[in-house]
Amino acid sequence: MRIITEAVAGSLESSDLLVKVSPSRDKTLEIYVTSDVIEQFGTQIRHVVDDTLKRLAVTDGLIVIEDKGALDYAIRARVQTAVLRGAACKELNWEQLS
Amino acid sequence: MPAELRFHTVHASESPQESKQIEQLLTESDLGWDSRVETFVVCRKGAALVACAGIDRNVVKCVAISPAFRGTSLSLQLGGELLKVAMERGHFHLFLYTKPDNTVFFRGWGFYPLVEVRDKVALMENSPIAIRRYCSDLRALRKHGGKIGCIVMNANPFTLGHRYLADVAAESCDWLHVFIVREEASMFSYAERYELASQGLSHIKNITVHHGSEYIVSRATFPSYFLKGKCTVDQCFTAIDLLLFREHIAPALEITYRYVGTEPACPVTSRYNKDMKHWLETADSRSPSIEVVVVPRITLRGSPISASEVRRLLQNKSLQEIKKLVPETTMRQLISRFGDQRRETEMTDGDDH
Numbered sequence: 001m002r003i004i005t006e007a008v009a010g011s012l013e014s015s016d017l018l019v020k021v022s023p024s025r026d027k028t029l030e031i032y033v034t035s036d037v038i039e040q041f042g043t044q045i046r047h048v049v050d051d052t053l054k055r056l057a058v059t060d061g062l063i064v065i066e067d068k069g070a071l072d073y074a075i076r077a078r079v080q081t082a083v084l085r086g087a088a089c090k091e092l093n094w095e096q097l098s
Numbered sequence: 099m100p101a102e103l104r105f106h107t108v109h110a111s112e113s114p115q116e117s118k119q120i121e122q123l124l125t126e127s128d129l130g131w132d133s134r135v136e137t138f139v140v141c142r143k144g145a146a147l148v149a150c151a152g153i154d155r156n157v158v159k160c161v162a163i164s165p166a167f168r169g170t171s172l173s174l175q176l177g178g179e180l181l182k183v184a185m186e187r188g189h190f191h192l193f194l195y196t197k198p199d200n201t202v203f204f205r206g207w208g209f210y211p212l213v214e215v216r217d218k219v220a221l222m223e224n225s226p227i228a229i230r231r232y233c234s235d236l237r238a239l240r241k242h243g244g245k246i247g248c249i250v251m252n253a254n255p256f257t258l259g260h261r262y263l264a265d266v267a268a269e270s271c272d273w274l275h276v277f278i279v280r281e282e283a284s285m286f287s288y289a290e291r292y293e294l295a296s297q298g299l300s301h302i303k304n305i306t307v308h309h310g311s312e313y314i315v316s317r318a319t320f321p322s323y324f325l326k327g328k329c330t331v332d333q334c335f336t337a338i339d340l341l342l343f344r345e346h347i348a349p350a351l352e353i354t355y356r357y358v359g360t361e362p363a364c365p366v367t368s369r370y371n372k373d374m375k376h377w378l379e380t381a382d383s384r385s386p387s388i389e390v391v392v393v394p395r396i397t398l399r400g401s402p403i404s405a406s407e408v409r410r411l412l413q414n415k416s417l418q419e420i421k422k423l424v425p426e427t428t429m430r431q432l433i434s435r436f437g438d439q440r441r442e443t444e445m446t447d448g449d450d451h
Contacts, residue, residue, distance in 0.1 A: 006190040011178040014171060018178075018208060020224075022190065025231075032226050034208075064226060066208040068174070 003061025007085035010070075010078040017067040019078045021086035024060040029053065035067035048072050052079040055096050061086060101144035103172060105179045108138040108150075116140070119147045120160075127162035134321060135160055139180045141172060148172070151180045156189040157318050161196065161204075177207035181224075192224040193318040213345060215337040216382065221319065229346055232313060236350040239306055244272030247355040247391075248348070250315055251276065252405070254284040255432070256294040257424045259359060259403040262396045267357040268302045270391075275351050280310030281317055285409055290431070297427035313342055320370075336370050340377035345385045356388050359395045363406050398422055412436060 003021045010018045017035075024030065031053070033046055045067055052075070053063065061083075067075070080097055083089075108116045110133075120138055121131045135152035138160070142148065148167050152160035158180060163173055184192055194209050198220045201211050209222035212229055223229065247267045253260050268274040276299065278292045286294075288310075296307050312318050319339040347353070356378060361368040371392065378388040395402040403423050411420050417436065421429055 008181065008185055008190075012174040012181075012207060013178065014174070018181075020190075020208075030227075034226065062227075064208075 001056050001058045001083065001087045001089070003058070003063075003083065003086040004088055005086055007082050009082035009085065012066060012068060014068050015070055015074070017065055017070040017075055017078050019082035020064040020066075021082045022062045022064075023086075024062055027060045029058060029060050029063070031063045031065070033065045033067060035065075035069070037067070037069050044072070045075060048075045049079055052076050053083065056080065056083055057096070058083055058087075103148075103175065104142050105139060105175065106142075107183060108140050110136055110138060116147075120150050123147055123150055123162050123164065124160055126164070129160055129162055132160050137183065139176065139183055141176055141179075143167075149176050151176055153180060153184055153189075154321075155187075155317060156184065156192050156312075157321070158184075158192055158194040159196075161194075173203070174206060181207075191228060191312070193312075194222045194224070196220055196222065213338055213342045215341065219338065221338050221342070229313065232311060233346055233350040236308075236347065239275075239308070240351045241273035241306075242352065245270070245355060246273050246275070246351065246353050247271035247357055248275045248277070248351070248353040249357045250279065250310075250343075251295065252279040252284060252315070253286075253291045253295040254405050255286050255291065255408060255424065256298045256428050257403055257405050257408055259395055259405070259423075260295065261298050261425055262403075263357060263359045263393050264299055264302060264305070266393050267355075267391070268304055271355065272304065274302070274305045274357075275308060275353060276305060277308045277314050278310050279315045280312070281315070283317070294428050294431060298425045313347065315339060336373040337377050337381075339370075340374055341381070341383060344378050344383055344388055348388050349385055354386075354388055355391055357391045357393060359393055360402070362395075362402055363404055 003023050006022045008018065008020050010016050012018050031049060033042070033049060035042060035045055049063070049065060070078070084092070108120065110117050120140065124131055132152060132154070134154045136154060138150050138152050140147055140150045148164040149172055150160065150162055151158060163176070194204055196204055198214045198217065201214070201220050201222060204222055209224050210226050212221045212223050214220040249264060249267055251260055264274065264276060276295070278295050280288055282288055284291065292309065299305055299307055319342055320336065356374065358371050358374060361371050375390045378390050395404070397403065401407070408420055408423050412432070417432065420432060424432070
């Protein structure tokens with residue numbers, strides 16, 4: 001899956017996160033995470049993001065995440081939504097989303 | 099039960115009553131009303147206006163929150179609402195003006211500092227990497243060693259004056275980088291201006307003609323420049339544009355000299371040139387000074403050759419007189435566009451040199 005258009009999901013509010021995706025210029029996958037709790041949970045957040053992207057088979061795009069202390073399943077859902085919007089995906093493969 | 103917070107959008111020109119309330123809130127926060135802001139996202143609690151955030155295309159400014167609501171979750175809701183409005187209008191890459199003390203606050207909105215004029219104003223953008231990417235693209239085009247010069251021009255349209263300035267600069271430099279202002283706010287389209295400048299400069303061997311960007315003389319970095327026909331100088335944020343150049347663009351290309359023509363006609367450009375010496379050479383900055391070289395304009399029968407003069411002559415249908423002011427490449431374009439059936443409607447334009 002490739003990010004072909006700019007898209008956003010989530011919010012900036014506490015316990016949520018904002019995910020912004022945009023097309024890559026050089027066909028790479030770049031991920032930037034900032035978080036209020038990066039010291040304690042940075043590795044875990046990154047793990048969830050990487051895993052979500054991998055399951056969706058995202059090969060290229062720029063993913064920017066502003067995390068406000070969201071729980072894992074919120075991170076997963078927001079990343080999925082932003083990616084599906086950014087990839088202009090019409091048909092869902094539910095197995096990838098589980 | 100306390101009244102709920104409600105967010106909605108206000109179009110300044112259509113709602114004088116609400117505009118007045120917004121202005122009051124801004125005043126309370128020590129901020130001025132900005133007539134360029136066409137849309138505000140506002141928050142009300144009951145009848146009271148408790149927060150606002152303005153957006154002028156892709157530039158966010160005039161953000162104010164009533165003191166009682168600062169430090170609450172309202173601010174992040176406001177940021178989210180604003181982002182939604184911007185996205186709906188197709189603006190994904192956003193800039194934001196604020197006071198330097200508030201940059202930490204706007205980190206919470208996902209904005210990152212770009213450049214700051216101490217104690218006055220800071221410019222931020224909503225990407226952690228956009229400026230770094232842009233500069234790394236520029237670095238790929240850098241020429242090492244010797245004296246590296248730069249000119250930023252709108253070239254609306256490209257004249258013998260632009261060519262002369264570039265000739266003088268290229269002569270005294272080992273390499274010359276020329277940027278064409280990208281913003282579409284001129285009589286001639288960006289594509290046309292870039293094309294004519296490239297053609298008009300093709301005789302120079304030690305030159306790169308770059309595409310402009312949002313980081314060089316754009317609506318985001320230098321809003322006053324694009325106020326059509328007004329030449330307002332009171333709110334010139336020339337410092338932001340010039341420090342951005344000094345701290346990001348110049349280092350990427352190892353530029354140490356900036357060339358500029360004297361400007362007798364337009365107050366905004368004239369002010370910009372004057373400020374250039376201060377912000378590029380003497381002002382405090384984390385980056386080394388860039389020497390500003392002011393080159394007197396060439397004249398024709400005593401009057402300086404300028405793009406604004408060319409546009410004035412076009413307006414007066416004096417194509418023949420323009421011949422002496424522009425290179426052949428520009429002339430060909432003018433004849434093909436205005437030679438036979440001139441389109442009167444395109445004859446209005448704002449400031450340019």
